[in-house]
Amino acid sequence: MSPARIYKPSPEQIAQRKIVGINEETVTNITSTDFPGHYPGEDHAWDKDQFEDNLQIQFHKNEKYDASFSVVGIDASIANAFRRIMIAEVATFAIEVVMTYNNTSIVQDEVLSHRLGLIPLTGSRAGFDKMDWWTPSAENPDDKSLNATDLNTLQMNLSVRCTKNRDAAENEEEPTKLYHNAHVYARDLKFQPNGKQTEWFSEEHGPVRAQNPDILIAKLRPGQEIELIAYARKGNGADHAKFSPVATATYRLLPLIQIIxxxxxxxxxxxxxxxxxxxxxxxxxxxxxxxxxxxxxxxxxxxxxxxxxxxxxxxxxxxxxxxxxxxKVKLGRIQDHFIFSVESTGQYQSDEIFLQSVQTLKSKIEVLKSDLETINH
The missing domain is CATH 3.30.1360.10 (RNA polymerase, RBP11-like subunit)
Known part of the structure; x- marks a missing residue:
């Protein structure tokens, strides 16, 4: 018996299959169909060379902390994997422990600590890569102040006291002119390097600081003050959103408008x-x-x-x-054309975050491949 003939669809047919129909009340053709058995007589077995030929990456905007780019030729599951990894699995620094020695502001200690944790931090990329992950103490795993060293913990000091401005005009009403330190900003957090951190996060390489120095932490009035030590550590968004390296990481399908x-x-x-x-x-x-x-x-x-x-x-x-x-018109979206928008919080440049997500997914695949080989043997 002669082998069955493999039918090859035309480029126009393939392009038409990739269009998600946008109708007045419904959406059609939302499921990918390029898998073996869906179209009788057609071979849709995954082919590495064909995948490489179809894969395209094009940047539309590549600013330091804001990037927009298209990835063409992948499945929605892969695009969503990149998005989720960027949000939850690329590590950054964030304040994890706050030791408050004096806080006479109207902001409660726990609220103040929460605000500090949400301030995006940035520092030397080389130093960041050398830092270890903090691990809890075996004797007291709930005490997050234990096991802190210069290899896994960064120290930030905050010491601000509000006083009257004796030189203010008699009829002045603006608090920032009436008082010294009426507002406490993220810039008031001062990095205190310890041990090897003096080299890793030197002025030359990039000390640890708040990415946006103008984030308001608290408002003070004469006699009020805040004195604390904050400890920052490595973490990822899967543990807490404060560790997420992105402000936004989204994708959408390329729109299609056909005037017929x-x-x-x-x-x-x-x-x-x-x-x-x-x-x-x-x-x-x-x-x-x-x-x-x-x-x-x-x-x-x-x-x-x-x-x-x-x-x-x-x-x-x-x-x-x-x-x-x-x-007279048809609306749609291209099923395998994903337009990503990535806005970094500061530790990485936006395009680096995507590359980190690719590397992370690659590592996961290598682990899965190794496990499968072990099972087969």
């Missing part, structure tokens, strides 16, 4: 207003347009709606709510 029938004149202007600025524009119908698309033969000289930049679209479905656009 002419939208011209006043309808075109109304259609453009259904989208965010820059998504849909207006063009005058030319004779060349009429030659390319017979539907425009009777509209030469009129304004028509054209898709300028679907990337900016939020897929609001507003255009589907108007009767004059029924049957």
């Amino acid at each position: 029938k002419p939208i011209v004149g006043e309808d075109a202007k109304k259609f453009a207003k259904c989208f965010l600025p820059g998504v849909v524009g207006l063009e005058t119908v030319t004779e060349d347009d009429a030659v390319k698309d017979k539907q425009y033969r009777s509209h030469i000289g009129e304004q028509r709606a054209v898709v300028r930049n679907a990337f900016k679209d939020s897929v609001s479905r507003e255009c589907l709510r108007h009767e004059e656009f029924k049957g």
